[in-house]
Amino acid sequence: MLRAVVYASAGITAAVIIGLVAYILYMGLPNFSLSLFAFHYSSDNASLFPALVNTLTVTLLSLLLAVPVGVGAAVYLAEYARRGNRFVRVIRITAETLSGIPSIVYGLFGYLLYVTTLKWQFSLLAGCCTLAVMILPVIMRTTEEALLAVPDTYREASFGLGAGKLRTVFKIVLPAAVPGIVNGIVLSTGRIVGETAALLYTAGTVAHIPSSLMGSGRTLAVHLYSLWSEGLKTEQAYATAVVLLVFVLVLNWISGRLEKIASRGKKNG
Amino acid sequence: MKNNGREAAMKYVFFASACVSVGAVVLICIFMFANGVPAMGKIGFGNFLFGMKWKPELDLFGIFPMVMGSIAVTAAAIVLGVPVGILTAVFLARFCPKRIYPALKSGVELLAGIPSVVYGFFGLTAIVPLIGRIGGGSGTSILAAAIVLAVMILPTIVGVSEAAIRAVPSGYYEGSLALGACKERSVFFSELPAARSGIVAGIILGVGRAVGETMAVIMVAGNQAVMPRGLLKGVRTLTANIVLEMGYASGLHREALIATAVVLFFFILIINLIFMLAKKRGD
Numbered sequence: 236m237l238r239a240v241v242y243a244s245a246g247i248t249a250a251v252i253i254g255l256v257a258y259i260l261y262m263g264l265p266n267f268s269l270s271l272f273a274f275h276y277s278s279d280n281a282s283l284f285p286a287l288v289n290t291l292t293v294t295l296l297s298l299l300l301a302v303p304v305g306v307g308a309a310v311y312l313a314e315y316a317r318r319g320n321r322f323v324r325v326i327r328i329t330a331e332t333l334s335g336i337p338s339i340v341y342g343l344f345g346y347l348l349y350v351t352t353l354k355w356q357f358s359l360l361a362g363c364c365t366l367a368v369m370i371l372p373v374i375m376r377t378t379e380e381a382l383l384a385v386p387d388t389y390r391e392a393s394f395g396l397g398a399g400k401l402r403t404v405f406k407i408v409l410p411a412a413v414p415g416i417v418n419g420i421v422l423s424t425g426r427i428v429g430e431t432a433a434l435l436y437t438a439g440t441v442a443h444i445p446s447s448l449m450g451s452g453r454t455l456a457v458h459l460y461s462l463w464s465e466g467l468k469t470e471q472a473y474a475t476a477v478v479l480l481v482f483v484l485v486l487n488w489i490s491g492r493l494e495k496i497a498s499r500g501k502k503n504g
Numbered sequence: 505m506k507n508n509g510r511e512a513a514m515k516y517v518f519f520a521s522a523c524v525s526v527g528a529v530v531l532i533c534i535f536m537f538a539n540g541v542p543a544m545g546k547i548g549f550g551n552f553l554f555g556m557k558w559k560p561e562l563d564l565f566g567i568f569p570m571v572m573g574s575i576a577v578t579a580a581a582i583v584l585g586v587p588v589g590i591l592t593a594v595f596l597a598r599f600c601p602k603r604i605y606p607a608l609k610s611g612v613e614l615l616a617g618i619p620s621v622v623y624g625f626f627g628l629t630a631i632v633p634l635i636g637r638i639g640g641g642s643g644t645s646i647l648a649a650a651i652v653l654a655v656m657i658l659p660t661i662v663g664v665s666e667a668a669i670r671a672v673p674s675g676y677y678e679g680s681l682a683l684g685a686c687k688e689r690s691v692f693f694s695e696l697p698a699a700r701s702g703i704v705a706g707i708i709l710g711v712g713r714a715v716g717e718t719m720a721v722i723m724v725a726g727n728q729a730v731m732p733r734g735l736l737k738g739v740r741t742l743t744a745n746i747v748l749e750m751g752y753a754s755g756l757h758r759e760a761l762i763a764t765a766v767v768l769f770f771f772i773l774i775i776n777l778i779f780m781l782a783k784k785r786g787d
Contacts, residue, residue: 237688237689237692238688241591241594241688243591244587244591244592245591245592245595245599245600247588248589248592248611248662249608251658252612252615255626258626259622262629303521304524305521307517307520307521308518308521308522308525310518310521311518311521311522315518325526326523328780329525332529332773332776335772335775336716337715337718337772338716338718339716339718339743339765339768340536340716340765340768340769340772343536343765344535346750347535352535371524371528375525428619429620430619431719432620432719435747436751459621459625460621460624463628469629472625473625476625476626479618479619479621479622480618483614483617483618487613
């Protein structure tokens with residue numbers, strides 16, 4: 236009896252996964268056409284190409300802002316901080332708080348700080364700075380886990396050969412932790428690509444590629460939302476959902492590979 | 505000597521990076537509270553939090569319907585999502601054939617990665633019409649939002665619960681078997697109670713996600729700023745209120761929306777606090 240309930244629940248979960256993916260593909264794939272990838276957006280073609288370019292720009296810049304800071308913070312927590320230090324606990328609690336804040340609160344914060352106080356207007360830069368704060372805890376956590384998984388014998392061997400702390404961190408510990416760090420970057424990319432609420436009132440919803448980072452532009456996820464709120468273009472919206480789904484599938488696949496590489500490294504070490 | 509200087513300098517660079525997350529939380533608090541709290545004062549704290557009418561054009565800013573809307577949608581999502589999630593975790597941890605495991609596991613991870621607008625869009629085009637046909641009305645409803653949210657929190661519940669079940673020492677399971685209990689009994693009455701605090705932490709994390717979710721809910725919940733009247737009626741959540749009106753709001757209206765975000769922020773802080781306490785008890 237209990238076993239039947241367990242199997243039924245697993246069945247429901249599997250059905251939801253398959254149903255969701257199949258539905259999006261079934262409704263979206265027939266709507267792909269060349270005009271969907273036209274270089275310029277117009278209300279006729281509802282091209283998603285500008286949104287695609289904006290998505291890549293936003294992802295790249297947000298990672299550029301957040302990864303050095305996140306990795307640096309993780310290095311401090313894993314390699315420098317003494318365990319049980321009170322300040323370290325503060326850092327951990329704030330990082331955990333950051334990862335729990337809903338994206339709409341990030342969006343309003345970004346709007347208040349970058350858009351109105353710093354007067355950047357709706358711009359890709361404001362969106363990127365908002366997202367950088369949002370993914371910071373992800374980068375910190377995955378990097379720290381990867382650093383802690385590097386065996387202490389690596390560090391001791393490096394010190395034994397006369398290397399300093401800094402050289403040990405950069406030449407020995409960080410390279411060994413690369414798969415974990417990259418996995419953090421992949422996870423963050425997924426969050427950035429799927430983000431809407433944090434971008435609506437920071438990067439704005441203009442459907443073109445802006446001429447500079449100070450211009451407004453919508454990413455793919457915002458594009459999908461805008462198509463809905465304008466109430467037209469259902470076919471193009473279906474197709475956009477497919478593109479987003481493909482992004483997620485590819486990122487998940489990469490992430491799975493990286494986890495395998497990381498765990499294999501652990502076994503050898 | 506020069507080398508020592510660089511060692512010390514880099515230590516401070518790492519330290520400064522670590523301080524960024526602290527600074528970010530402080531900045532977020534300052535900006536949210538500085539912009540939202542004065543509006544609460546102007547509207548009156550009681551009128552704001554417990555006011556039953558949200559009519560910006562009449563200067564009526566009561567968010568109680570939205571507070572109840574968020575609670576109703578979240579509660580319904582928990583009722584739908586948690587049992588399925590926990591049982592799926594039990595399946596993955598103890599009943600799953602080795603051949604199926606990787607597929608189901610990566611499927612659940614895929615659910616975690618799908619953007620919330622895609623969920624919203626799916627709910628809008630697949631679930632809402634279905635509910636409309638069966639229950640009457642437009643279909644945008646608490647039920648539609650709850651179904652979409654239940655799917656969205658599923659990966660959180662499954663992931664955390666599975667880890668909690670696997671963390672239970674195998675002695676519990678084996679001891680129970682040795683006493684003559686069957687497999688199901690051992691899992692449900694010996695292992696699951698031992699994994700309870702981890703599972704509770706997962707549920708709290710799911711509640712946090714459901715309360716904070718914005719885009720998917722906007723697209724399927726109907727967004728009427730009234731008290732919840734039934735599963736098949738529309739409702740507006742705190743998050744939806746902000747996104748829907750921020751685009752054109754000005755003056756006190758805009759401040760009231762930021763104050764709405766402060767209330768939401770407060771909810772999340774409390775949920776986070778409970779989560780940390782639950783996790784501590786689990787460790």
